[in-house]
Amino acid sequence: MKLTKSLVLATALALIAGAAEAARTDLVVGMVLEPPHLDPTAGAAAAIDEVTYANIFEGLTRIGRAGEVLPALAESWTISEDGKTYTFKLHTGVKFHDGTDLTSEDVKFSLDRARAEGSTNAQKPLFAQIADVAATDPATVTITLKQPQGAFLYNMGWGDAVIVAPESAEGNKEKPIGTGPFKFDNWAKGSSITIVKNPDYWGKAVALDKAEFRIIPDAAAAIPALLSGDVQAFANAPVGDALPQIEGDSRFKVVIGATEGETILSMNNGKAPLNDLKVRQAVNYALNRQEIIDGASNGLGVPIGSHFSPANEAYVDLTGMYPYDPAKAKALLAEAGYPNGFDAKIKLPPPPYARQGGEIIASELRQVGINLEIIPVEWADWLQQVFKDKDYDFTIISHVEPNDIEIYSRPTYYFDYHNDAFNKVIAELDVTADPAKRNQLYKQAQEILAKDAVVGFLFQLPKVGVWDAKLEGMWENTPTPSIDLTEVHWAE
Amino acid sequence: MSEMEASVSAPPPAAPRHWLRHAFANPSFVAGFVVTAAIAVMALLSFFWTPYDVTNLVVADRMKGMSAQHWFGTDHFGRDILSMIMVGSRNSIAVAIVAVGIGIGLGVPLGCWAAARGGLVDEALMRFNDLVFAFPALLSAVMITAIFGPGAINAIIAIGIFNIPVFARVARAGALSLWPREYVLAARAAGKGKVLITVEHILPNIASLLLVQGTIQFALGILAESGLSYLGLGAQPPMPSWGRMLFDAQTRLIVAPHLAFFPGMAIAITVLGLNLLGDGLRDVLDPRLRRQR
């Protein structure tokens, strides 16, 4: 008995000592939504990219923590004079996790697969300008475009454009095989996804031996999970109003970052009375942006006046175009023929910014006579009813794709907004590579949208990063959906 | 869950006269009656007066603690919690009443019909009961609200559907044991039709059973509503609901526990009151148990 006890004690001491000597090499990261599968080339869910991007899969280029384009599998590239031919030089000695070599044939396979007819790539437009992909030699890929495309290198850095191998592509949904510094280990469905260090990685080795993405869908459960230490990091923590409590706790580091999520009050421009510019302007005047930001994003959201991220250099501040002015809103409604306001419906998807923002907006619009019936919908219904069938008056949604102002030019998009002047600007953007010129065009586009009051522009969705104070290297912002763990390590 | 309590234990009692006099000598009944009446008064009062307007959001005043202005504090939109509890009681009561109404309105005729006809009709009803009972109730309610969209009305339907077989079962069991009674046989011999007998003799005699079951289902309805609202499938804003208040409170538990405390207490007290009332009623109306006291 005595012996056992001292043995146990010795073991425990050894364990403690061991833990103190070397820095930790394991990590549990919390995430809200479980990815439906793990193939970023066959699904739109951000959760797929969060787990796999940069960790398991890599593309020709990659998007860095500040949103910049960095080389990845392509060590360098040259662009022809006319901007139509890109020649990528690949790193050599790169192996997929199943041991096969990466060659230019894999790149050709991946891009051809993504743009093929019948492809289920969720971001097919990214590849629309590609005319041909040629594997010039094992380490060189030549891509020819139909016309010059300013954002091509950026596009190739998306999670949807990662390079996969023909041998393993079909199985990537269940067991992803990439070239990244982490290998897929295990997926306990509904619970967690584990990745481990790839010992044969071609680039700089990662510090973590093992990382677990734990799925915690319920916000109420996320807070105790953090506080009890079960989860050591949340790239975007759904802690809501409990944030001050966590900020005040010295065990945690809280980093408020920006996302690419323009959170907007979408309006159905194709349906009366919202097809009337005056009515849409009235709605904009009736919105108290600060109150919405306080109530729906803990006061953390950055106000926006058009569909553009304030972090982008081409951003113009248009938040002053429609200041909060209920009297003016009423006057505009009367001018438009609705002196007593009108009844409408607002459909709200599940995220808290939408559900809480919706309650506040309904209360604000009621002040000017617009009575909103609140209809909460699941994502499935939202996609069907609002996004596909345009069966809605108002909705609140965060458009999280980066640089996506062009969605307003899509003819069948759910805003039902049609403006030839705007479409011209976007068309020009698509063929312009000069950065200064591009910024100019982006500014024009932002102004047109704000003037037309296409939607109610609310705020840029904040990213509430919470992690253990001793953890270093997490991304502060989310320039692309990813929980990039390649530089994450525990402080000694 | 406690629907089973009644359905397995009670053979139908003959309705005692002046049972109310016995009732007010029963401490459980009195306690339950007082609590239930207080909640009902609160709900009625909320139609005419509440301390604050619950549709008015004052975001600047969010999550204030208890104070002289706001006895129960304010919620995450700066609404007065006391006012919300008052108005929310309407929702809980309405959902529970209508759900019980659906159960009685459809279940009792079905049960009586099955008892009167027997044979194939009875068998079919029992199979229908089996079918409904075989479905996990909460998950099925989730499915119903997923189809028709969340909202108070759909929550009522979802809860009400599962009340139908409960009342059908109770009514059938009660009626079956009455049909062989002498006065019923006498009425049949006198040439009265089955419908008439059911209305004149059966229903009055199973009324007390249904009353007891009703209070139990009522309490369960309130709990079920709070569960559905907790999943975001019950009453929708701006209509306050106790379950939704709890749902909104859970992420703020650590910074503002009062947000969860008051609606939780409101649910617990109401359900407790109804259960006490039901217990008291059963003691009073079931002569066998009364004899033992």
Added chain:
Amino acid sequence: MIVYLAKRLGIGLMTLLLASAAVFAVMEILPGDPAQLMLGMNASPDAIEALRQQMGLNDPLVWRYLSWIGGLIVGDFGRSVTYSSPVLDLIAERAVVSLPLALMSLALLVAIAIPVGIFAAARRGRFGDVSVMSITQLGVAVPNFWFALLLVYVFAVWLRLVPSGGFPGWNAGLWPGVKALLLPSIALALPQAAILARVTRGAMLEVLGEDYIRTARAKGMPRNVVLWRHALRNAMIPVLTIIGMQFAFLLAGTLIIENVFYLPGLGRLLFQAITQRDLIVVEGLIMLLVASVIVVNLVVDLAYGVVDPRLRTRQ
């Protein structure tokens, strides 16, 4: 007995068949396109159409029902749309959480409720009875998710005795797994125990009032022997009925508790599948749950016979 069993089985199968038709019909009227959902907002219509074709969503209704039923019979539950893995595998993965959780809760609730019920019945009307029954009244009245949240904050956040939620998997060892299920099973068991204790007390009181028990007592049989050997045995029928229903509830109705503790159980799988329109998972899982309820009822029926030999000759 065998005839009776056969009849029950037949009825069970019929109920299953009816349930399958009901479930399938309900799924058909659910709005939402799973293909669109999988590919997201920016997907092109032809990509969606390609996926619909691939998933067999464009086949005629009756054909899909029949092929589904045929699959069920041979144990092929189809493939999940969102997870793209076999439904049966998904269910099995979740069942290793839900089943132990249900069993632990059941054991806990029986261990608490039956002694408490007997204790209260033996002391009818006295202080012990009144105080215990008051606690059970409270137990029935408190919403279980509220109680669960309280448990999390006290035992996981404040005392740090157990994890706040999640499930490490049985690979991590028996104790970590049991530890993770401890709070959820308490949160599930206590309110149910309150119900069962009340039923036990009621059933015991009824039996204790019977003549043969009075006779036994009058003959000088020790109180405890009368209570445990004679009264309890005869009070078992209603108690067993409730336990059966409670087990069915624990198996399927734990959605809210699974949410609070983010456990990957069957309830959450179903909830998730409903919201994501993963119809094939919903259908398969509901059928399995309905089947398990039917089986539990059958077992309870058989248990009646064991408890009360008089019932064995019934029908």
